[in-house]
Amino acid sequence: MVKVAVAGGSGQVSREIVDALLAAEKHEITILSRSEAPTNPIAPGIRWQKVDYDDKNSLVETLRGTHTLLSFVQMLSDPDQKSQKNLIDAAIAAGVKRFAPSDYGSKDIVDMPWWCGKEIIREYLRKVNEKEKVLEYTSFQPGLVLDYLAYPYKTSKYLDPLQTVFDLANRRAMVVEDYEDAVITFTTVSDLAAIIARAVDYEGKWPKTGGIRGNRITFSQIVDIGRKIRGSISVTKVKVEDLEAGDLKSSWGLQAVHHAVADDQARALLKQVAIGFLLSSSKGAWDVSDDFNQIFPDSEFTSIEDFLAGVWEGKP
Known part of the structure; x- marks a missing residue:
């Protein structure tokens, strides 16, 4: 103790x-x-x-x-x-x-x-x-908390749902053009x-x-899983040069903000978060190491496909 x-x-x-x-x-x-x-x-x-x-x-x-x-x-x-x-x-x-x-x-x-x-x-x-x-x-x-891909449904005792660029509720996603194989870790x-x-x-x-690597997966693989579970996923492809210029050329954007962010800051931060997440993903920021996987090799992690299938089963 x-x-x-x-x-x-x-x-x-x-x-x-x-x-x-x-x-x-x-x-x-x-x-x-x-x-x-x-x-x-x-x-x-x-x-x-x-x-x-x-x-x-x-x-x-x-x-x-x-x-x-x-x-x-x-x-x-x-x-x-x-x-x-x-x-x-x-x-x-x-x-x-x-x-x-x-x-x-x-x-x-x-x-x-x-x-x-x-x-x-x-x-x-x-x-x-x-x-x-x-x-x-x-x-x-x-990496990114996998529970957020269940938005707007709550999948843990305390953590509130949070919208991401993988909006499975509305069957849509944002992907950086030419970086469809960028890797993200979800746990x-x-x-x-x-x-x-x-x-x-x-x-x-x-x-x-x-x-801590719960799931190491690419953007394109997430879209494929989304289509398997949700039937269809509309993909918006954005360009690196537009993102670098602070321009998110998408017909939709994030709407659900973290509880710690004030309402008057939310709109600007949500755009910044979407741009930052997409850019950082293209540069490998979310491809985390597996240090604790090696220390605890017997650890079992929830697979992203099993998790999403369980969340979205029977959902409209």
Whole structure:
């Protein structure tokens, strides 16, 4: 048994991970949050600690005795990533052994400026460990959450549906012309949670890049699966040069935005997200490594075809 702290532990993805840790019945779990503890406890045995990420000294005291710190700190509202930097500094001062930053996505952040904070934190972790290793860390990278391809249907306990360029509900998709074979990794949030729970128990050294390959698949293969399951998929092909110019030449666009984004920012960000996802995919950003697949070779992952067939069976 070890003490695990989950920063930003009341969020949607983090709640999925907390449930997986609880199911293991091995660890003492503390949720760190800017908010007061909810009236109804999340689960028996979980400790809730309200924190101020600007108060490093308080963070150090809160983290004393913690073995593993998982961060799900919201990045969009903190462009300089001060909160996570303070959290890292406090973890080092408190003697925390392991840290996972708020990453949980693509391998690279090229053409995805809304995620520039991820690279800031990756570089900060490299810097603090430059002279000697003071904090073991990994960036869990499962690619895109497969559950999003079920939009508008909810397939997990906490994670809300999110629209992507693969809009199976309306039988349509966007693909970059000449990059139909660009690779994307998809992993269900439940499979991600299972790997993280195992990683917490793992006694070996964490890899700095923690790739998790649930499904490694191309755009054209996704379209083929979509057609098999949904009957037809209309494909809009967009050109790299248009995307590079900030122009999304498509008859449709994304409409469902992440819950953390303010309404007045949504329209511009949705266009930016579609362009960024398509461009970054063409440059290999979503073709993540298989580090944790190798560490846990017996792990089983939900196949994209089985998942989508189950979601869309009987749906209009």
